Amino acid sequence: MTKRSLLLTLISSIMVLTICLAGQTDKKQTPVLADAGAANPFGEFRSFSAVLNGGIGRDHDRKIYRSGDLMRLDFENYYRITDLRKLTTQSIHPDRCALVQAPDAGSYPFSAYHDFKIGRSLTGEKETVDGHVCQIENVTFTSTDGRFVTIKMKLWKAEDMNGFPIQIEAEANGIKLTPLHYSNVSLTPPDPKLFQHPAKCLKITQGSQMGTTKKDSAPSRPAPDDKTAPAATQPPQKPQQ
């Protein structure tokens, strides 16, 4: 009887340990910006503004701004700010705000492949795009999670804009994505006010509606850009289009 109990205890312990270890293995890892291999070519441009056409959102003349880990995208009567590191999006409407747990499509590829292995090679070729002489670079992103996902990109890097990739062709596992094209690129840091919250959106909780956040209740998650953007009292910036 004692032996049997001991055996059962041992088996139970092993099972619990196995489950715990499996849980740790499956635990989603936070993407790290320090990429394995070569540096992420999109990490080089942390402050800019541009007009995006194409991409996975098939955007048309979408005004975008990047400041650090934040990227703002202007829509007709509202704007979104994607945190490129946390992969969340603040959706700022005139009457409501919320934190959405996904990056905006227009933030691609700046929000993508942070934990991928990166290979880069300049082809030595040059082409002119929109009047800018561009060096062409091939970039390969390879997943490190064992899923064998490979993203291949061809970047047209404008020489007169510190190599900003004004045109990008990409394919995921051999399937072509909609090409991206950036125009009116400015490497001047955008106005910090563009990344500030309107006063009524200071505490954006997950899925909260503006004006409904209880002052005395702690948000379920802190506003993602508390560190990077000071609180603002100004109204939201007027959309650019």
Place this chain on the structure above:
Amino acid sequence: MKKMLLVISLVLCLSAFSAAKDTFYNFTLDGFCDGMSLRLYTPGAPVPKILVGGLHVLGDCVNNFNVGGFKHGISPTVQYPGSTGAVLDVSDPLLGLFGIDASLQFLINTNFHTWTIYEGPDGVGNYLLNEGTYSNAAKPMTKGVGTKASVTR
């Protein structure tokens, strides 16, 4: 006596489920040319209405696209700002039919009349594509007031 009451209650419940009428939703996506015509129904008693079939009407401002999915609860953190509760979660083949190898998923909240679209373009991520509100429409649906489709934002 108690057992009998229990059986009667069960029979009544099952009858109620089996007699549950389908729910139909017809709406246009505000500011866009397209809309949805959806049917929420039960796969059979005693399962409640959880299946969704229907059309993404004028999904590209011209053609209709077959959609299907489920009603289920989901976190408000992936819904249109301020929306909570269950959604009609339908997948749409539109992008694939235009040669774009990407998933397209609509989350429609029928209580708040809101919608959100997600796109999975690369075998890696799922991106917020578009979001908005909707207005009920007459059937048959006519083209929305917008000049572009919701998937082209």
